[in-house]
Amino acid sequence: MAAPRSFVWSRRIFLTLLTGFVLLPVYVMLSSSLKPLQDVSGEFRWLPSGLTIRPYIDIWSTVPLAKYFVNSLIVAGAATVLSVAIAIFAAYGVSRYRFRGKRLFTVTVLSTQMFPGILFLLPLFLIYVNIGNATGIALFGSRLGLILTYLTFSLPFSIWMLIGYFESVPRDLDEAAMVDGNGPLGALFRVVVPAAVPGIVAVAVYAFMTAWGEVLFASVMTNDTTRTLAVGLQGYATQNDVYWNQVMAASLVVSVPVVAGFLLLQRYLVAGLTAGAVK
């Protein structure tokens, strides 16, 4: 059945307006990043008076952007690997076995989703300082501390999503693998994990994105050497001036890797979110 003309037109208008709304900041980011400083300090212009790539060169020296980039990469990468690895075992345990405390575990994991991040900020800060005083392991201000902190966000979500995903893998498959002489872990890694690759990719993408974009803990728990992009980007605003063209160029540079990765993997993410959320 062909849709009526009125429907097609209302769809066109709505989707065009929405696209404009969505892309407006992207346009501002891109166009401003190619403008000379006097263009972004005065009245806004839709079109640059002259194109320049100067901001893209200057961003690396105005603030140590490369260092922040590496820090973000290490922290987000490690948090992702850790939370995915831990979540795989936990989700397998929950989806394949009956045991005492199973419900308590899943309810606890789920309910941590609702806790405001601010609730953990100060206690974690105190714990890290105490551990540091007691053992000499510097957690506060270190990358390790930040990595552990980021698990607060990604781990519960990863476990929750992977449980849904593993449950959609037919149990017969891993039971067959166990009959064939694999242990439970063999079945997990030979059958369940390969079958759940889309879900695992989705979880990894999500974990990486949250860690890459986190601001609150990054601004309290980092120092000069461990600062991440989330905090470092504020360095383009000096007391006298904000280098808006450089801010926009840097924003674009730090966004491109995640947006590109996300769009490449979005098929998996959508599939994963569906399995997790629609159930």
Place this chain on the structure above:
Amino acid sequence: MTVTAEPAVGKEAPPGATGPAPRRRTGRVRRIALPYLLLLPALLLELLVHLVPMVIGIVMSFKELTQFYIRDWGSAPWAGFDNYSLSVDFDAPIGKALLHSFFVTCAFTVLSVGLCWLLGTTAAVYMQENFRGRGFLRAVFLVPYALPVYAAVITWAFMFQRDNGLVNHVLHDQLGLTDSPSFWLIGDNSFVALLVVSVWKGWPFAFLIVMAGLQNIPKELYEAASIDGAGMLQQLRRITLPSLRPVNQVLVLVLFLWTFNDFNTPYVLFGKAAPEAADLISIHIYQSSFVTWNFGTGSAMSVLLLLFLLVVTGVYLVLTSRGRRAADV
């Protein structure tokens, strides 16, 4: 979506794999212990990053924790319920500000979640059927979701600048709607600015989830309905929206919790102290703890916030699942 699982099913057993027969006793012990072993890493981490901090947070809320005691917080004097009574004394400045912030957050959350849901659902319904450019649009709509929060919000902050921002350029210079360029990041307008950014950032998630939910509605339902002469609006009302009910139940709850607890957006948009009109609760608590250095009161406020969220979530789940059961009958 299809998930194939051909790899490895038929391969030979690895050397040293545990056979089921010979040692039955250890086998059983292992089977009972195994799920716990699988959960162990997750349990330990959950303990470290969630449960212990939460307990400490609750203990702290009963202490008189100012900057003098921060090095050795255990020695801070007990405050009993002082921090709580201070937080809920709505006639005094601290309680008054907290109550104000709470109402601002409620209004903000209702509006933001409502708009996100509306935009996401409308877009998903419009894109339910295939048309040229659908895949491209879908990718475009996911951009706000994929952009790192700070990069996106900094760009919005730039757009909302009074003198060199796009918003005033369009509203004042080009359309002449305002007499003079307005402030967007301070004063009453800041609520609007925050709302716009929050909706821009949040609606694609609703879009994603609703789109996924729409895929699960059988096509035959629509075919049967159109044979019966139901128009598009009737199909929307009778088939699409009721079928989305379970999806919406989760979606609205998740959006609510995220929006209510959102810290990143106001923090990047306004900095450490949000303007009064946009003083969201999480940034308010942050300011109460880290700017005025009164961690005990900040913790008490966090615990109150958590209790509120628990109650709302509980009531919501009871109400929606009852509604769903009634709808099924």
